[in-house]
Amino acid sequence: MPDQKILNLIKKANLCGRGGASFPVASKWQSVFDSIKKSGKKGIIVVNCSEGEPGVFKDAHILDNHLLEFFAGLRAAISFFGPENISQIYFFTSADYGKEFMPSLDQELAKKENLIVRKLWRNEFKNGHSYISGEESAMLNVIEFSLAEPRLKPPYPAEKGLFGCPTLINNLETFYNIGLLVLGRFKQERFYSLTGDLKNPGVYAYSESASISEILEETGNTPKRDFFVVVGGDMSGEVLNQKQLKRPVGGAGSIKVVLAGTDPRRLVKEWLEFYVAETCGHCTPCREGTYRLLELFKADPKNFLNFKGEVRDLLDNLSASSFCALGASLPIPLNSYAENILKIKIKK
Numbered sequence: 001m002p003d004q005k006i007l008n009l010i011k012k013a014n015l016c017g018r019g020g021a022s023f024p025v026a027s028k029w030q031s032v033f034d035s036i037k038k039s040g041k042k043g044i045i046v047v048n049c050s051e052g053e054p055g056v057f058k059d060a061h062i063l064d065n066h067l068l069e070f071f072a073g074l075r076a077a078i079s080f081f082g083p084e085n086i087s088q089i090y091f092f093t094s095a096d097y098g099k100e101f102m103p104s105l106d107q108e109l110a111k112k113e114n115l116i117v118r119k120l121w122r123n124e125f126k127n128g129h130s131y132i133s134g135e136e137s138a139m140l141n142v143i144e145f146s147l148a149e150p151r152l153k154p155p156y157p158a159e160k161g162l163f164g165c166p167t168l169i170n171n172l173e174t175f176y177n178i179g180l181l182v183l184g185r186f187k188q189e190r191f192y193s194l195t196g197d198l199k200n201p202g203v204y205a206y207s208e209s210a211s212i213s214e215i216l217e218e219t220g221n222t223p224k225r226d227f228f229v230v231v232g233g234d235m236s237g238e239v240l241n242q243k244q245l246k247r248p249v250g251g252a253g254s255i256k257v258v259l260a261g262t263d264p265r266r267l268v269k270e271w272l273e274f275y276v277a278e279t280c281g282h283c284t285p286c287r288e289g290t291y292r293l294l295e296l297f298k299a300d301p302k303n304f305l306n307f308k309g310e311v312r313d314l315l316d317n318l319s320a321s322s323f324c325a326l327g328a329s330l331p332i333p334l335n336s337y338a339e340n341i342l343k344i345k346i347k348k
């Protein structure tokens, strides 16, 4: 039987994954456990610390400052499934992260629990784009030395993940939060990465329900000049004006402050170039759409900023028919910037 005490703690805290999709952690753990029992195969745990979204660096902060809590969370997962039901643990991260702490990962887990621990640095995979390989099914492909492309779901990783085994994939911050629960220190908080035109950039812990304005105010980061924000990831997040800051921060928990008057062409070019570089090329709407949008922008930036005609068609097509969330994400900053900052009405 799984360790119900840990599961109950997670359920009571109503803990959702911190990778951006906010999937309930207890349901995911239970599905993986059920798949292990049903399939008779051992499970695999993958710690997703890929953190490829510009403006988000909470995982780096945890690795630098909160290893104890992270290990407590990882051990809670091993204890929940039972070490005999887990074959391997993968730690998937950026090349800039965690090399110093990796030896302690070995000592903590490989020796004590007799588990095989593998560390993978996503940037070292020549066949993978950095950003998409943080998407859970693309990450599994990358680990299997296949193309960095998302898989068709179902089956979900909980049922048939890495090498066909039931696989638990949780973000590093999720394990950190579980560690806090186990240690009796969880306070319904999450980390927020703050960047952009502000005085005190950094990573801060605040209530899960804190509003954008509260966080900026309490960290001394509300600019004296007019500004707007990009929340939930610099590249895939929503752009909000100053009247919209009573909302909580969604997605990956980041706030980027941009001063009013910043050249729209610079922002739009940055978004477009990022997606053109990061599209995995698997599906046509994203592969061709991102490229064509950048082409249209370069040909006539002023006309592009009306967000009409072919630009509108391509953005709508990306939202409606991209194979994965990456392609569907580009319209989020562009549309919200057009609506909330440039005050262009967009037909839904």
Ligand code: SF4
Pocket (backbone or CB within 6 Å): 132, 149, 150, 278, 279, 280, 281, 282, 283, 284, 286, 287, 322, 323, 324, 325, 326, 327, 328
């Ligand atoms: S939307 Fe399509 S091309 Fe873009 S990253 Fe996803 S699968 Fe790849």
